[in-house]
Amino acid sequence: MSENSQVSPGRSKSPLRYIVMAVVAGVIACTGYFAFGGQQRVPDATFTLLSGQKISTSTDLKGKVYLINFWATDCETCMKEMPAMVDTYNRFKGRGLEFVAVAMKYDAPMYVTNYAQTRNLPFKVAMDDGSAAKQFGNVQLTPTTFVVDKDGKILKRYVGEPTFSELDALLDKALNAA
Structure with a gap:
């Protein structure tokens, strides 16, 4: 060398x-x-419900166990899972579960309103202006569902239809801790 x-x-x-x-x-x-258990804190997001009322994760949902479900009326999987989401909400609402179904920005408000009314959706339905999807990690695929505990921690993010037995067990545990 x-x-x-x-x-x-x-x-x-x-x-x-x-x-x-x-x-x-x-x-x-x-x-x-x-x-840290892979858990993230829920972002401070405000949703505009079909009624025009605004609700916020930092005030209205604080201290509660809730689901945030990003969906669209033109999403086949969303339409397929919605009856099971209604059943899930109905089973757990008496124990304090909150639910906000957030329609994507590209969804026409008249389609969302029509769907919510004709299906008698029992939970809160909101229209996203694009900011909520961005705050929740730039959600682009629907359905995307977040399970949030009473401390504001995201326990689970489902992309696509959740396994409802797993979701039920997760909600049961979170509501028992609440």
Whole structure:
């Protein structure tokens, strides 16, 4: 080896160094995720109900267990899950469950109103102006449902139709703790 081609001690050019650094970073990230239970706090969001009334996660829903369900009238999975969502709400509302079905920004208000009225949806229905979906992690896929506990922690985010037996167990546990 010539003088110019020598690698100084402690300065390895091996890709192994980068692999080790990536693994360490991954372990730190996973440790942090599991140390906090992967739970995030619910964002401070305000929803405009079909009635025009506004409700907020930071005031009106504070201290309550609730579901936020982003949906659309042109979403087949949303239409398929909605009767089960109604059943879930009806089973748990007596124990304090709140529910806000948030129609996506692109959904026509007249379609949302018609659907809510003809199906006699028993929970709050809101129209999103795009801000709520953005605050909840830029929701783009429907249905997306968030389960929030009384402390404002997101317990679960379902993208697509939830497994209702799992959702029931999660709600039961959260409501028992409330």
